[in-house]
Amino acid sequence: MPLYKPSGAASPASILILPAAAVLSLVLAPLYAACSLYVPFIYLNIIFAVLFGAAAGVAGGAAAKATSTQSPLLAGLLAAVGGWVGFVLSWSVWISLFLAFEGPSFPGFSDVMDFMTQPNVWFLPLEYPNEHLQFLKQLNEEGIWTIGRKSSSTVSGYLYLAVWIGEFLLFTIMAATTSASAARRPYSNEARSFLKGEPSPRLGVAFPEEPGVLPQVERSMSDGNLGYLTSAPTVEGGGPGYFVTIFSHPQSPWGTVTVTKTEQKGKKLEKKVLVANAVLQGGEIGLLRARLTWSGLSAVSAREFPQGAFPCRRDENSVTMSLTEPVAAWPLTEPVTVTCGVARF
Numbered sequence: 001m002p003l004y005k006p007s008g009a010a011s012p013a014s015i016l017i018l019p020a021a022a023v024l025s026l027v028l029a030p031l032y033a034a035c036s037l038y039v040p041f042i043y044l045n046i047i048f049a050v051l052f053g054a055a056a057g058v059a060g061g062a063a064a065k066a067t068s069t070q071s072p073l074l075a076g077l078l079a080a081v082g083g084w085v086g087f088v089l090s091w092s093v094w095i096s097l098f099l100a101f102e103g104p105s106f107p108g109f110s111d112v113m114d115f116m117t118q119p120n121v122w123f124l125p126l127e128y129p130n131e132h133l134q135f136l137k138q139l140n141e142e143g144i145w146t147i148g149r150k151s152s153s154t155v156s157g158y159l160y161l162a163v164w165i166g167e168f169l170l171f172t173i174m175a176a177t178t179s180a181s182a183a184r185r186p187y188s189n190e191a192r193s194f195l196k197g198e199p200s201p202r203l204g205v206a207f208p209e210e211p212g213v214l215p216q217v218e219r220s221m222s223d224g225n226l227g228y229l230t231s232a233p234t235v236e237g238g239g240p241g242y243f244v245t246i247f248s249h250p251q252s253p254w255g256t257v258t259v260t261k262t263e264q265k266g267k268k269l270e271k272k273v274l275v276a277n278a279v280l281q282g283g284e285i286g287l288l289r290a291r292l293t294w295s296g297l298s299a300v301s302a303r304e305f306p307q308g309a310f311p312c313r314r315d316e317n318s319v320t321m322s323l324t325e326p327v328a329a330w331p332l333t334e335p336v337t338v339t340c341g342v343a344r345f
Contacts, residue, residue: 003277004186004279006072006184006187009070010067013067017060017063018078018082020082021056021079021081022082025055025084026089027086028055032052032090033090036048036167049170050174053083053173057174057177057178059079060078060179061178061183062182064179065183068187069183070187072180072183072184080172080176084172095136186247186256191249193252195255196248198289200245201246201292201293202293203234203235204237204241204242204243205229207242218261221275226257226259226275229291239269242259242260243259243260245257248285254280255279257277258275258276259274260274
């Protein structure tokens with residue numbers, strides 16, 4: 001069973017990722033500058049850099065989705081470069097605020113807002129580059145804050161420079177990876193759209209009870225063989241088991257599934273992805289969706305049913321039930337076969 005891999009396709013419209021990331025980072029630049037200057041905790045400043053970068057990446061990812069960009073590398077690169085525009089501007093605002101109010105002491109919200117609404121504030125370091133470079137050199141030599149509550153010496157020199165570079169790298173990494181993750185989602189050429197994640201089915205599949213079988217089953221699933229999911233007993237969500245995330249589109253004849261193992265470790269449930277984006281055809285997806293949505297559908301067998309419906313016919317071991325509703329929106333491309341156990345709803 002194949003696993004989905006991004007095709008790397010892009011178009012001239014993909015360049016819109018760059019201005020999308022740039023615009024949002026420009027909007028957030030003054031807020032980031034004020035937070036990094038007036039919040040006296042370096043650890044929070046690191047979080048601010050991560051959030052700032054993630055925001056630029058979200059904007060880039062939205063543009064990647066709108067332009068059908070399927071190249072994670074290109075989407076990540078354009079979002080990072082676009083985000084740098086806002087990040088550099090945040091330095092400009094930071095310097096202007098520091099000089100205007102003579103240090104990192106917070107002067108008051110209204111004063112800061114009045115100052116930042118002046119048109120030339122954002123670009124003062126660009127108008128007077130030599131003076132501001134001299135200021136940065138002095139700031140690097142003397143420092144303005146310490147690390148740790150009990151520390152009395154300020155951070156300066158190479159360590160101070162390392163902190164600035166670290167924040168820049170965190171911003172860049174978050175912008176790139178967040179945008180790239182959007183381009184990495186499964187894309188259907190037939191539907192001309194990225195597949196959409198469906199709400200999680202209410203059921204999962206139980207772990208095998210036979211000793212020694214678990215490693216073999218999981219190795220088989222990691223190789224893309226999901227047959228175990230169609231025949232093993234189901235379990236309610238929220239507990240241990242294998243749980244499926246389905247990505248689909250009404251106009252796509254195929255979809256993907258991601259299988260996550262949820263296991264009890266002490267008092268916590270730990271999750272591990274076993275299979276990421278295994279490609280299944282419409283009939284296979286529909287059957288898996290139905291089985292994990294309706295507790296009465298127990299296994300795949302040799303009984304054939306028409307497109308768009310999964311009824312269970314009455315016999316001595318099963319009862320009639322209709323599974324049309326959970327799968328009717330899916331355009332099946334081939335007949336599927338099911339066996340139904342006793343309904344329990």
